[in-house]
Amino acid sequence: MSQEGVSQVAECREWMEQISASLDGELSPEEEQALEEHLAECRDCRTAMALLRSMAKVMREDTVQPPEKLAEGTRYLFEQEKKDRGFRWKRWRFTAIAAVICLALFGVIKLAPWSAGGGSAAPMAAGVRAESDVKVSAPAAPASALNEMKYMAGGTAAAPQAPEEPAPGPETEVCVDNTAEAAEAEPTEQMSGLRSAAPAADAGETDTADGLPGASAQDLWANGTIYSAESLPGYVIYSQLEGADSYYSVCFVYGPVPETIRTNRECTPLESPEGQERWLVPHSVCVNEGLLEQFSEVYYGDLLSQQGLVIGILDMEEDQWQP
Amino acid sequence: MTREEEARLVREIRAGDGDAFETLVRENQTRVYNLALRMTGSEEDAQDIAQETFLKAWRTMGKYRGECSLGSWLYRIASNLSIDLLRKNKRQQREKIVSLEDNGEDGRTLELPDLREEPQTILEREENRRAVWACLEKLPEEQRLILVLRDVNGLSYEEIEASMGLEMGTVKSRIFRAREKLANLLLDRGTFDLVPSSNSWKKGRRG
Numbered sequence: 001m002s003q004e005g006v007s008q009v010a011e012c013r014e015w016m017e018q019i020s021a022s023l024d025g026e027l028s029p030e031e032e033q034a035l036e037e038h039l040a041e042c043r044d045c046r047t048a049m050a051l052l053r054s055m056a057k058v059m060r061e062d063t064v065q066p067p068e069k070l071a072e073g074t075r076y077l078f079e080q081e082k083k084d085r086g087f088r089w090k091r092w093r094f095t096a097i098a099a100v101i102c103l104a105l106f107g108v109i110k111l112a113p114w115s116a117g118g119g120s121a122a123p124m125a126a127g128v129r130a131e132s133d134v135k136v137s138a139p140a141a142p143a144s145a146l147n148e149m150k151y152m153a154g155g156t157a158a159a160p161q162a163p164e165e166p167a168p169g170p171e172t173e174v175c176v177d178n179t180a181e182a183a184e185a186e187p188t189e190q191m192s193g194l195r196s197a198a199p200a201a202d203a204g205e206t207d208t209a210d211g212l213p214g215a216s217a218q219d220l221w222a223n224g225t226i227y228s229a230e231s232l233p234g235y236v237i238y239s240q241l242e243g244a245d246s247y248y249s250v251c252f253v254y255g256p257v258p259e260t261i262r263t264n265r266e267c268t269p270l271e272s273p274e275g276q277e278r279w280l281v282p283h284s285v286c287v288n289e290g291l292l293e294q295f296s297e298v299y300y301g302d303l304l305s306q307q308g309l310v311i312g313i314l315d316m317e318e319d320q321w322q323p
Numbered sequence: 324m325t326r327e328e329e330a331r332l333v334r335e336i337r338a339g340d341g342d343a344f345e346t347l348v349r350e351n352q353t354r355v356y357n358l359a360l361r362m363t364g365s366e367e368d369a370q371d372i373a374q375e376t377f378l379k380a381w382r383t384m385g386k387y388r389g390e391c392s393l394g395s396w397l398y399r400i401a402s403n404l405s406i407d408l409l410r411k412n413k414r415q416q417r418e419k420i421v422s423l424e425d426n427g428e429d430g431r432t433l434e435l436p437d438l439r440e441e442p443q444t445i446l447e448r449e450e451n452r453r454a455v456w457a458c459l460e461k462l463p464e465e466q467r468l469i470l471v472l473r474d475v476n477g478l479s480y481e482e483i484e485a486s487m488g489l490e491m492g493t494v495k496s497r498i499f500r501a502r503e504k505l506a507n508l509l510l511d512r513g514t515f516d517l518v519p520s521s522n523s524w525k526k527g528r529r530g
Binding site for chain 2: 016017020021024026047048050051052053054055056057058059060062063064065066067070071073074075077078079081082
């Protein structure tokens with residue numbers, strides 16, 4: 001290597017970017033040709049190329065073999081979890097039930113006298129008054145539901161107006177404890193509390209029959225899809241339970257969603273009026289104020305927004321339905 | 324593995340086939356493990372992350388629609404888990420959290436001194452190879468991830484774009500900036516012996 005001393009190569013920076021891309025095989029033949037011509041006359045860039053190439057070589061070649069127990073251990077955990085599915089499902093039922101309750105809540109609210117023009121008497125009325133005209137038909141296969149929802153979201157974008165007041169701090173911690181064990185601690189009590197709301201779900205069905213053609217909550221449940229295209233006021237909780245990233249339930253969130261959740265959980269931005277944000281948040285549930293505390297105990301999640309809309313339980317495998 | 328084979332494997336795993344699941348693990352564990360290892364710098368964390376990546380992949384298999392390769396999908400899960408862990412550790416250490424937006428740009432260009440030896444020869448020595456990994460750990464998360472996906476996992480620019488959700492066409496310059504920074508860290512560290520006369524190399528002159 002030359003002993004000429006050192007050079008300032010800032011002006012070659014653009015060429016170095018080409019060098020980097022060339023090492024990755026990402027240049028066109030023309031670009032390669034031009035780079036070669038430059039390299040022929042530029043010692044600095046040749047040094048840069050040698051340096052970058054040697055670094056990439058180390059990173060490519062220094063592969064560490066994972067320990068044998070990794071595959072075995074992972075398989076073991078897989079089998080255990082498969083066995084526990086029934087048990088896990090009991091936990092998941094809370095999510096599903098939450099969706100049903102939301103649906104019921106919607107029906108009840110819609111029927112309630114104050115929903116027609118009750119003003120501020122009920123804090124939850126605001127969102128309900130702004131009903132969407134769009135009717136929803138449940139898709140035949142849950143797999144297509146997400147696309148369907150995106151479509152719906154576009155279609156209803158202008159209809160449900162989010163109330164003016166900002167949602168409470170989206171980063172608010174709803175709970176302190178964050179262990180899955182605790183969630184299982186008092187299933188009976190939680191369940192009974194939730195079940196008591198269940199009959200209302202059926203009561204709500206007639207009202208939402210347009211959106212949910214001829215189906216009871218139980219049927220929809222069994223089909224893996226529960227839908228409502230209406231704005232549902234309540235609190236959206238993003239669940240942090242283990243395995244909480246399945247599309248077991250999904251909420252619309254009108255308003256900002258914390259960035260960490262957006263990036264980590266693949267939330268989908270939805271078409272929305274200018275100046276507003278709307279997101280599709282996998283694995284979140286929407287509950288009314290009365291149930292907030294109860295659910296935050298069950299879910300240990302983050303409060304996302306004051307307004308939300310449950311649109312479905314998705315991708316529920318048949319074998320996961322059985323308690 | 325072809326897309327058809329992947330699709331079959333996915334179906335089998337969704338049906339709860341343990342052998343299919345183990346195939347998925349064995350086919351991908353080295354790259355997933357190395358991704359996590361290079362992101363976290365810890366073998367123990369890398370094992371945990373690799374394990375969780377596969378279990379999570381299984382739990383969310385219904386989400387996988389085959390729009391990217393199974394490998395890319397797994398890397399994405401592993402990347403997210405790695406970054407989650409790094410952030411959790413940082414919070415615990417009460418350190419400043421480097422956001423994903425921080426691309427680590429410090430305005431420093433790569434200034435190359437004359438080297439005593441070919442970089443290739445230098446980096447063939449074990450201690451210098453270790454230095455590369457040590458310096459990689461000093462890069463901001465995003466720069467580290469993009470280099471790991473490119474050089475450790477061998478993803479194309481297009482795959483990296485999809486995996487990291489980056490804007491079209493930004494991968495090339497991001498990768499270069501990450502490499503530039505890594506090279507500067509190695510130079511600062513003295514990994515590459517400079518020629519004795521180059522004590523004033525920062526002023527320099529063109530050769």
